[in-house]
Amino acid sequence: MSRHARAARFAYFDIALTMLIGLAIAAPSTAQEKRYDPGASDAVIKIGNTAPYSGPLSSNGIIARTEGAFFKMINEQGGVNGREIEFISYDDAYSPPKTVEQTRKLIESDEVLLLFNQLGTPTTMSVIKYVNAKKVPQLFIAAGGTIFGDQKTYPWSMGFQPSYQSETRIYGRYLRENYPTGKIAVLSSNDDFGRDNIKGLKDGLGDAVGNIVAEVTYETSAPTIDSELVRLKFSGASIFVNFASAKFAAQAIKKAAEIGWKPVHILHGNSQSISAVLKPAGLENARDIITASYSKDPADAAWKDDPGLKRFSDFMAKYMPGEDKNNFYVVYGYNAAQALVEVLGRCKDDLTRANIMRQAEALNQVHLDMLLPDVTLSTSPADHYPIEQMQLQKFDGQNWVRFGSAMKGR
Structure with a gap:
């Protein structure tokens, strides 16, 4: 082989080697763009919930039904970063033993990515140690137990409403x-x-x-x-x-x-x-x-021109026709679901349980459609109480009438 041929051949190998090294460097970067834990994929995000569709608190079951309807709306709008939410919600009848059974099923059989808005203090307390041992995010618990904001004891759990x-x-x-x-x-x-x-x-x-x-x-x-x-x-x-x-x-x-x-x-x-x-x-x-x-009353004339109420009313008309939009529990479910979508959106393509907690702990004065104007969500790794402000109100026989200013109880 001539000297020129050998030089050309080595030059070819140099180019090929450079391309391979470039691909090798690029490959890990591409792989790191999408990270998943059980319950997440390119197509879906699986979310688990327990709620009292029956039992002494069955009137609160409308909260989870509202959340399911909200996630349906989000899916029809294209999902969260292109992924559909699969909302798996089981009836626990406000019974702690049933909550334990259903929560284990959600984590071990359904393999949900996270738990969301489980309802009740005694019911949630029956599973909180198990959930934290499994290191599964338990976000926006539908109960105001002070313990649900104890991030040192239960780092994978977070409340939603002001503590009781x-x-x-x-x-x-x-x-x-x-x-x-x-x-x-x-x-x-x-x-x-x-x-x-x-x-x-x-x-x-x-x-x-x-x-x-x-x-x-x-x-x-x-x-x-x-x-x-x-x-x-x-x-x-x-x-x-x-x-x-x-x-x-x-x-x-x-x-x-x-x-x-x-x-x-x-x-x-x-x-x-x-x-x-x-x-x-x-x-x-x-x-x-x-x-x-801490939330708006849809029947309050003060909000008749409010953009947040308009979005809520449109949602109710399309996805929950026939339900009473003035029901406090419906408003609660709407707010909670909107908060979760905010967190999931921030996760982008890193849908690991650890990143979900990082994003949930980084909310800074996030306002939701149906929160009062002075009420926002703020969290940190040392603060698992998203909502802390409330305003007193008196019932006039038809509606709640607010008085005073928003205040914190802590």
Whole structure:
């Protein structure tokens, strides 16, 4: 072979080698562009949920149905970065043993990428250690247990709404400042939900905690709370703090009216739904009840020209026709689903569980369509309480009327 031929041949190999090295360098970069954990692919993102479609909190099942409808809308719009959301939601009947069974199924059989908006304090507590041991994101839990923001103990879990202690601390401060000598009777459930609420209320009352003259608890399996209401009335209290869940809150409002008890009435924010709680109790019976909220009331004329309400109303008309758009639980589900889509969108092509938590911990004043103007989502690796502001409101017989300014209970 001539010298020129050998030189040409070596030059060819040099070019080929350079191309191969270039491809080798480029290949890992291309592979790193898309990263998946179980439940994610080029086509789909699998999300798991448990909700009480039956049982004592069945009225709250509309939350998950709303979320399913919202994800359907997102899929029809092209999905999240081109991927469809597969929302797998099982009924746990607000029963911790059932929650354990269904959560294991979601993680081990369905292989979901993450868990989203599981509802209830006792139900979520029954699985939180297992979920964290599996290192599966458990985002925007539909309960205000203070423990759900404890990022040191449960780094893979995150709440959504203000913690129960944060909310009830606001009520305690309000009563201390406006009814400094008022005698207080409290109704709460005999579980972690109830205990969290009592703790916050007493913290907010501060030196006025001695104004509590009666504390009565009920079992969530009980058919009624009529006898509990009679006991509270005869305590001589002029203030009724009603920390019952939806079904029992409605019973309490109705029974108080039946026995002629007309105290200053504080209602837990979880039970502020006009359609699911106040209407069954009787709207007139609910007049002047006070609660706190962080979301817009679709029936409030103040939002008639609001762009966020317009998007929500359009969603309801197309994807949930016939449902009451004024239902607080529908608004809640819409907000939660929109928050999750925000997090997933930020993940881009890195759909690993670790990155999902990184993005969920990096929200900075994110506003959702149906949050009050002064309320936003903000998180950090040291802050797993996305929503912390609330505003007091009073029921006028038809709608909730806000008063004061948004405040934090922490």
